[in-house]
Structure formats: structure tokens, C-alpha cells
Amino acid sequence: MLTDPTYGPVRRCPLAASPPRSPARPARPRRRPQPTRQAPRPPVRPARPRRPRWAMRAVTTLSVVVLASAGIGHSVMASLDADIARVDPFKDMKNRPRQGNGMNVLLVGTDGRDKITEHERRKYRLGGAPCHCTDTMMIVHISADRERATVVSLPRDSYAEVPPHTDATTGRAHAAHPIKLNAAYAEGGPQLTVRTVEDMTHLKIDHYLEVDFITFMRTVDVLGGVRICTPQPLKDSYTGLDLAAGTHTLNGGQALQYVRSRHVDAASDLGRMKRQQRFLASLIERASSSGVLLNPIKFRDVTRAVLGSVRADTGFGTDELLDLGRAMRNFSPSSSEFTTVPIGQLGYAVKGIGSTLKWDPAGSERLFQSLREDKPLAPPAPKRPAGPKQATVEVAPEQIRVQVENGTATAGLGRQMDAALTAAGFAANHQPVTAVRHDVRRTVISYDPRWDRSARSLATALPGSELVAVKGMGPVLRVTTGADFKGPASIRKVRVEAPAPQGGTTVIRGDETVC
Numbered sequence: 001m002l003t004d005p006t007y008g009p010v011r012r013c014p015l016a017a018s019p020p021r022s023p024a025r026p027a028r029p030r031r032r033p034q035p036t037r038q039a040p041r042p043p044v045r046p047a048r049p050r051r052p053r054w055a056m057r058a059v060t061t062l063s064v065v066v067l068a069s070a071g072i073g074h075s076v077m078a079s080l081d082a083d084i085a086r087v088d089p090f091k092d093m094k095n096r097p098r099q100g101n102g103m104n105v106l107l108v109g110t111d112g113r114d115k116i117t118e119h120e121r122r123k124y125r126l127g128g129a130p131c132h133c134t135d136t137m138m139i140v141h142i143s144a145d146r147e148r149a150t151v152v153s154l155p156r157d158s159y160a161e162v163p164p165h166t167d168a169t170t171g172r173a174h175a176a177h178p179i180k181l182n183a184a185y186a187e188g189g190p191q192l193t194v195r196t197v198e199d200m201t202h203l204k205i206d207h208y209l210e211v212d213f214i215t216f217m218r219t220v221d222v223l224g225g226v227r228i229c230t231p232q233p234l235k236d237s238y239t240g241l242d243l244a245a246g247t248h249t250l251n252g253g254q255a256l257q258y259v260r261s262r263h264v265d266a267a268s269d270l271g272r273m274k275r276q277q278r279f280l281a282s283l284i285e286r287a288s289s290s291g292v293l294l295n296p297i298k299f300r301d302v303t304r305a306v307l308g309s310v311r312a313d314t315g316f317g318t319d320e321l322l323d324l325g326r327a328m329r330n331f332s333p334s335s336s337e338f339t340t341v342p343i344g345q346l347g348y349a350v351k352g353i354g355s356t357l358k359w360d361p362a363g364s365e366r367l368f369q370s371l372r373e374d375k376p377l378a379p380p381a382p383k384r385p386a387g388p389k390q391a392t393v394e395v396a397p398e399q400i401r402v403q404v405e406n407g408t409a410t411a412g413l414g415r416q417m418d419a420a421l422t423a424a425g426f427a428a429n430h431q432p433v434t435a436v437r438h439d440v441r442r443t444v445i446s447y448d449p450r451w452d453r454s455a456r457s458l459a460t461a462l463p464g465s466e467l468v469a470v471k472g473m474g475p476v477l478r479v480t481t482g483a484d485f486k487g488p489a490s491i492r493k494v495r496v497e498a499p500a501p502q503g504g505t506t507v508i509r510g511d512e513t514v515c
Contacts, residue, residue, distance in 0.1 A: 085311045089190035089208045097204040101374035102144045105207045106197060108185065109136030109216070116214055124253040125240040126213065134182045134193065135260070136276060139203065141371045150377055151280060152367065153273040153340045154197070156182035159348055159356035162196050178350055190311070200359070201368045207320065210311040216259075217252030222305040225249040226282050228258065231391050231494075232456035236261035245459065255279065270340065277338035281510035284336055336510035337378045341367060378507040393457035396496040397425035400454045400477060404432040407440030407480040417481045420488040424461055435480050442466050443482040448473040461494045 116126055134156065141150040158181040165188050166173050179187070184196045194205050220226055229247040236242075241257040241264070250258055259276045262268050287302070342363030348356045370377055402421055406414030414432030421428045443465040447455035452469070458477055459465050464484060484490070 084316075086314050087190045087208065087210070087311050089194040089205075089313055091191060093191070093195060097198055097202050099204050100372035102371070103142045103206050104203055104371065105140040105142070105209055106194060106205045107136075107138045107140050108134050108190070108193065108208070108210045110185070110210060110212050111135045116217075120217075120253060123240075124257055125238065126256075134185045137181065137193075137197075138276075139197070139201070139205075139371070141374075143376075144374050147335060148376060149284075149336045150371065151277065151336065151338045152371070153277060153338070154181060155269055155273065155340065155343070155357050156180065157269060157355070157357050158200075158341070159350060159358045160184065160196050160200060162187065162192060163199055165192055165195070178353060180353060180356055201364075203368045203371055207316045208311075208313040209316065212310075213256060215305070215310055217256055218305040219302065220250065220252040220255045220283075222302050223283070223286050225251050226255055226279065226286050228279060228282050231393055231460035234258075234261065234264050236263045238263050245456070270343075273340055277340075277508070281336060281338065284510055334509055337376065337507050338510070339367070339377055339507045378509055390493040390495045391460050393460050393494045393496055394453045395457040397457070397461070397494060398427055400426050400458055401475055402426050402428045402458065402477050402479055404428060404479045404481060405435040406432060407435040407437055407444070408483050409438045410483075413481050413485060416487055417479060417485055420491045421461070421479070423488065424491045424493060426458065426461070429476075437480075440480055440482040442484050444468055444480040446470045446473065446478040446480070448475070451475055451477065457494065457496075461492050462490070463492055 120126065137154040137156065139152045139154065141152070143149070160179050160181040161176055162174075162179050162184050164174065164176050167188070174187075179196075181196065181200075184193045188195075190208055190210065194208060197203075198205055227247060227249045230243055230245055233245050234241055234243045236257070239257045239261045241254075241261045243258075248254075259272070259279050261275070262272045264275075265271050342360040343357050344360030344363070345358040348358040350356055367377070402418075404414050404418040404421065406412075406417075414434070418428045418430060418432045422430070443462055445455055445459055445462065445465050446468045447458075447470065449469045449471060454475075455467055455469075455477060458479070459467055462479070465479075465482075
């Protein structure tokens with residue numbers, strides 16, 4: 001028992017969850033408090049303060065994130081690994097090429113469309129029976145230091161000779177015979193496809209990935225779309241592709257139309273492969289710049305979309321997926337390079353097969369030797385001059401003849417347009433004239449339909465201009481300057497994409513193809 005100098009005797013109470021209510025104090029005479037110090041109370045063990053519920057949740061969540069960040073990659077990949085459909089394209093294969101440096105993945109795109117909805121079939125023109133053949137075939141080489149990716153497109157109509165094999169379904173033996181490369185899959189599945197590619201390239205394939213339409217579409221959608229740019233309009237009545245010149249963000253279905261279109265121009269399948277390469281470069285740029293590869297949850301969602309309906313070899317498992325994921329985190333568009341196997345002869349006719357593409361022996365050997373030695377195909381990138389990036393066009397500016405006329409009331413604007421086009425490399429005639437109309441707001445390019453490629457190239461240099469076809473104009477294009485022309489700053493620099501030399505290889509970097 002203690003004595004409080006103010007209140008008298010104080011009794012110690014046992015600890016309780018809730019302290020008892022204090023009894024009423026007895027009446028006491030009023031007096032002035034003494035200035036003496038209050039005696040300290042005896043040490044009492046304090047009750048542990050209760051943490052707010054939100055704090056407990058935050059601490060728990062943080063702990064889970066910290067612990068998971070170290071192992072989420074392996075756990076996520078391990079769970080996805082179990083969902084991948086497996087094939088064995090290397091079964092009983094003998095006399096294979098020697099192992100090179102780096103990793104070679106044969107990426108095969110098939111026309112599988114079983115899981116596509118009826119609405120998607122109609123909207124993106126995916127009807128018809130699948131051919132059960134490869135629609136796209138690429139060799140993806142990942143360098144040994146995992147800092148570079150080289151993508152080599154193999155044309156689907158390439159002339160090939162499949163090795164002797166036995167049909168897995170009928171058991172019938174087949175001797176070696178000529179074939180189009182994309183038909184190897186229909187005849188012998190993944191195994192015959194890998195054997196044929198290895199025989200043609202003398203390059204050992206380490207892994208096999210097979211992607212169908214639905215996988216492609218879902219991957220693009222999970223990434224939030226992929227941005228592409230085109231200097232000229234793209235229209236294909238077969239796939240339904242219809243894009244105006246400019247920049248577009250494509251969803252999964254639109255992206256599928258873009259990479260499948262073969263009837264956009266006279267380049268046919270070769271032009272399609274270039275668009276596929278441009279799209280892959282943009283896809284890498286989208287994945288690496290959006291933080292997807294650094295966010296475990298986003299990375300899981302994208303990987304799940306990619307792997308949800310792919311088929312892969314049995315050796316392509318968790319460790320390989322993590323290895324590729326880590327490599328891609330360091331990728332940028334400049335880390336990737338794209339090319340097509342050199343073509344020696346177009347339209348090589350083969351009895352019973354039709355028109356094929358025959359590879360250039362010397363050029364293709366140099367290409368695949370570089371992959372075996374893990375060497376980059378493109379020389380080091382030169383330093384780009386300051387200013388906007390040049391756009392590629394179909395026709396070189398110096399081959400495009402231009403007559404300028406001033407369609408505004410501003411004196412001298414025609415001369416400014418003539419001088420600006422000349423500085424950009426176009427063959428202006430230096431004799432600008434005054435147009436009949438003086439109220440033109442938007443610059444107009446009038447052209448003969450026979451020179452449509454030249455007109456599209458010129459329109460690329462004049463963003464926002466309007467193309468008007470006029471039959472019988474001849475080779476000289478007419479530019480009617482509108483009020484939207486603000487001097488040389490309105491002209492965009494353009495360059496023609498150099499064709500691949502005979503037996504040579506044209507290589508483009510990813511940063512040269514993205515918008």
C-alpha cells in the first residue's frame with residue numbers, strides 16, 4: 001500500500017484487459033496543492049499496444065512480396081511449365097550438326113484456329129479449313145552472353161528436300177524428295193520440320209516452339225497492343241487488313257491481319273516477312289519498355305498468354321524460360337537484328353510442286369556460319385545525327401519528279417516548298433507556279449496511278465498531305481502547297497530501303513524498324 005500526497009492511500013489493482021471504473025472519491029476539503037514533487041508510482045508492466053489492422057496487413061503483404069521476389073520467377077515458371085503441351089521433335093535423330101555457340105530456337109507459326117471464336121473468325125477473316133502446315137518459320141538465335149537476338153526468316157515457299165523418313169501415322173517409308181519448306185510439317189510434323197531445317201542450314205536446333213493464331217492474338221492483347229507505323233496505306237482484301245499511312249496501335253486480331261497479309265504489294269511473301277520482322281521488333285520494344293519483364297505479375301500474365309497454347313520440346317522447361325526472361329529484360333530494339341535467308345532464284349519451278357524460292361548457296365552458308373560462330377550480322381550501329389528518324393520509302397527521292405504550285409494567297413510559299421523538297425532529295429523542277437485556287441488548306445499531291453509508288457513515297461515526306469489520282473498526268477507529280485505547309489520543318493526526311501545484293505544479306509536492327 002502506497003500513499004499519494006494528494007489523494008491519500010492508493011491500492012494496486014491487478015492487470016486486466018479493461019481497467020475497472022474508479023470508485024467515487026470521498027469529499028475532501030479544498031486546499032491549495034502543495035508544491036512538492038509527486039511520488040513516483042511503482043513500475044507496472046505495460047500492456048502490449050495493439051497494432052492497427054491495416055498495419056498488420058501492410059507488413060504481411062510486404063513480407064510476402066519480399067520473400068516472393070526472390071523465388072517468384074522459378075515458382076511461376078514451374079507452374080506454367082506443367083501447362084505447356086510437349087512434343088519430341090528430336091526423337092531418334094542422328095548425324096545432327098555440331099553444337100555451336102549460343103542457343104537456336106526454331107519458331108514455327110501454324111494456322112491452328114480451333115479455339116478462335118466465331119466472331120473473331122468473321123471479323124479478322126480467319127475462316128476456311130486449316131492446312132495443318134507452317135504459316136511462318138523463323139530461327140531465333142540468342143547469343144551466348146544473352147545480350148543479342150538474331151531472327152532469320154525462312155520463306156514458306158523455299159525449295160527444300162526432305163530427308164528419308166517414315167510416316168508416323170501410316171508407317172509408310174518415304175525416300176528423300178523435293179518439297180516446299182512449309183509442307184514438311186504437314187508431311188512429318190515437328191520432327192521432319194526440324195530435320196529438314198537442320199539439313200538445309202547445317203545449324204543445330206536446340207529448342208522448338210510452335211505458336212498458333214490464338215496464342216499470337218492473346219499475347220498482343222495482354223501487352224495492351226503493339227504500335228506499328230507504315231509510310232503507305234496497307235490494304236489486303238484476303239485478310240481484311242486496312243490501315244492508312246501513319247502510326248497505329250494494333251490489338252491481337254489486327255496484328256494477326258498485319259503479319260498474315262501477302263497481297264498488299266507485289267513483294268508477296270517476302271514483303272510479308274519484312275512486316276513480320278518489323279512487328280517482332282515493335283513487340284520486343286513494347287515488352288521491354290512497358291515494364292512487363294520487370295514486373296513478376298505482368299511477366300506471369302504475358303508468359304501464361306504465350307505458353308497457354310504453344311507446343312515445345314521436352315527440354316524447353318523452367319530454366320530455359322527463366323534464362324530467356326532474364327535475357328529479354330536487358331533487350332532493347334537495338335539488341336535485336338532481323339534478316340531473311342538470301343534468295344538466289346525467284347520463281348524456281350519444280351514439277352509437281354510449283355513455283356519455289358531457291359536459296360543462294362554461298363550467301364546462306366555465310367549467314368548460318370555467322371550464327372554458328374555467334375557473331376552479329378550487322379556492323380556496329382553508327383551514331384545517328386540529331387533530329388527525327390528517317391522514314392523508309394519504296395522509291396528513292398531523287399527518282400521522283402515534282403512540279404510545285406502555290407495554292408495559297410501567301411506569296412513565295414511555292415518557292416519555299418520547291419526549295420524544301422530539293423533539299424530533301426526530290427527532283428523538283430525549280431519552276432513553281434501559282435495554282436488556280438488560292439484557298440487550299442491541306443497540301444495535295446496529284447499523281448498518275450501508274451506512278452502510285454512514287455506518290456506514296458512523296459506523301460511520306462509530306463505528312464498530312466492528300467493523295468489525288470489523276471489519269472494521264474504522266475511521271476511528273478504535282479504538289480499543290482496548302483496553308484498547312486510551314487516551311488522546311490514540314491518536310492520529313494526519307495530514304496529508300498536498299499535491296500539485298502545477289503547472294504548477300506540485308507540486316508536491319510530493331511531500332512531501325514520501330515516507330
